[in-house]
Amino acid sequence: MTRSPALARTLRDLLPPISLALLLVAIFVIQPRAMSYLGLSLMLNLALPIALATMAQLCVIAVNDLDLSIGGFVSFVACIGATLMNETPLYGILALAGCIGVYALLGALIHLRNLPSIVVTLGMSFVWLGAAVLLLPSPGGTAPTWLSGLVKLKTPLVPLTIIASALLAVAGHFLLMRSSFGVVLRGAGGNPQAVQRAGWSLLRAKMTMYALCGFFGVLSGLALVGLTTSADANIALRYTLLSIAGVILGGGEFTGGRISPIGAVLGALTLTLAGSLLSFLRISPDWQIGAQGAILIVVLALRALVNRVERQAA
Numbered sequence: 424m425t426r427s428p429a430l431a432r433t434l435r436d437l438l439p440p441i442s443l444a445l446l447l448v449a450i451f452v453i454q455p456r457a458m459s460y461l462g463l464s465l466m467l468n469l470a471l472p473i474a475l476a477t478m479a480q481l482c483v484i485a486v487n488d489l490d491l492s493i494g495g496f497v498s499f500v501a502c503i504g505a506t507l508m509n510e511t512p513l514y515g516i517l518a519l520a521g522c523i524g525v526y527a528l529l530g531a532l533i534h535l536r537n538l539p540s541i542v543v544t545l546g547m548s549f550v551w552l553g554a555a556v557l558l559l560p561s562p563g564g565t566a567p568t569w570l571s572g573l574v575k576l577k578t579p580l581v582p583l584t585i586i587a588s589a590l591l592a593v594a595g596h597f598l599l600m601r602s603s604f605g606v607v608l609r610g611a612g613g614n615p616q617a618v619q620r621a622g623w624s625l626l627r628a629k630m631t632m633y634a635l636c637g638f639f640g641v642l643s644g645l646a647l648v649g650l651t652t653s654a655d656a657n658i659a660l661r662y663t664l665l666s667i668a669g670v671i672l673g674g675g676e677f678t679g680g681r682i683s684p685i686g687a688v689l690g691a692l693t694l695t696l697a698g699s700l701l702s703f704l705r706i707s708p709d710w711q712i713g714a715q716g717a718i719l720i721v722v723l724a725l726r727a728l729v730n731r732v733e734r735q736a737a
Contacts, residue, residue, distance in 0.1 A: 435729045439673045439689040442722050446696050453703045460582060466699040467584040467692065469650060471574070472497070474588050474691040475643035476662040477669035478595055478684065482636040484670050485599070485682045486612040486629050488533065488540035493640055494663035495551035496522070498656055500644025502555045505564025505654035508645075512567070523637035530633030534626050548663070555656035562655040566648045574649035588688050595684030608632055613680030665694055668719050674726070694719075 450466070451458045457466060476497055483490040500522065508515035529547065533540050576583050599605035610618040611628035619625060643662070648654050671677075672693060673686030701714050 434732075435674060435726060436683070436686070438722070438726055438729065439683070439686040439693070442672070443689050443693045443696070446693055446700060450696065450700050450703060453700070457699070457703075460580075463585065464582040466696060467582060469647070470692055470695040471584050471587050471591075472643045472647035472650065472659070473662060473665055473669065473695055474591055474688045475639050475646060476659070476666040477673075477687050477691040478591060479636040479639035479643060480666035481595070481670045481675060481682050481684060481687045482632045482639065483540070483544075484612075484667075484675055484677065485609055485680050486530075486632050487678055487680065488544075488629075489667070489677070490544045490636060491541060491663055492544040492548035492551055493636070493666055494660040495548040495555070496526075496637070496640045497644040497647060497659035497662050498654075499551040499555040499558070500641050501648040501651075501654040501658050502559040502564065502656060504570065504645050504648035505566055506558055508570070509565050509567045519641050522641060523634055526637030526640070527630045527634040530629040530631075531626060533633075534629045552656060552660075559654055559656060562653065562658075564648075564654045566652045566654075570645060570649040571652055574646050588692060592685040592688035595688070599682065599684055609680045609682065611680070612678075665691070669694055672719060672722055693722075 454462075456462055476493055479493055480490055500519065503515055503518050503522075506515075507518055529543060532538065533543055574583070578586055597605075599609060607618060607621075607623050608628050608631060610623075611625050611632070615625055618628065644659070647659060651658070669690035670682070670687045671690070673688070673690030674683040675681060675687060697714075697718050701710075706714055
């Protein structure tokens, strides 16, 4: 009986890497040429912006909230990157810093007024979208040369996306899972009463997590515009659902502050590769979104089964 809960937890932790590994095996069997530096680079071309957006969503989910505006926010940041960052870098940097500050204030508003995060962030999604349209009414703009060069850097042996994703996962793990500061931040979602009794400010914790969400969202938008070299007000709207799916696929929970930064990054990579697998299977783009959803449902069903075994064993 004592081993069963530990075994169930181990299976739950291993589910994200196993899902990614099985997906890679399926891709390599269908298309062996994908098992190369160039093949991995092409399949994971846009994986880093999605992984960063997923990490942003994870920060909000960690405090029992949900951000429905991250897609619009990343699009707005991309528009800033393709316009202000290229034409007037100083104003661009100030605008991005202001965006992070707005996210921190959103956390404060939601906490102090006890507002549902879904409603507030849904409203903010229209604000970000409107601001993006005002800044860049039609697709265009140009990414700064240094930004494009940075995100398209060709690293030896392993594509930059894999290295950057690994560093992101490790940094997020040590920040949120291993540090005492991270314990307090996660405690704001897992056990807020205990955090308050220990003398920590829930307001400060929530503002910090929302600011971190804004920070990772800014990195996602800059990485995206660096890869695409231009921007559009609607360029990242789908990132909202992808980021939520990535967090949950990676082992996160909507309540209780249960998150896994490493699992979230693996979940983002899995969702990115799922699109490549469906393309290799020659599934029509009209059906690919539904097929991706089906893959997600299967994986989540397996995790629900593991969680059920864990509860029964406990």
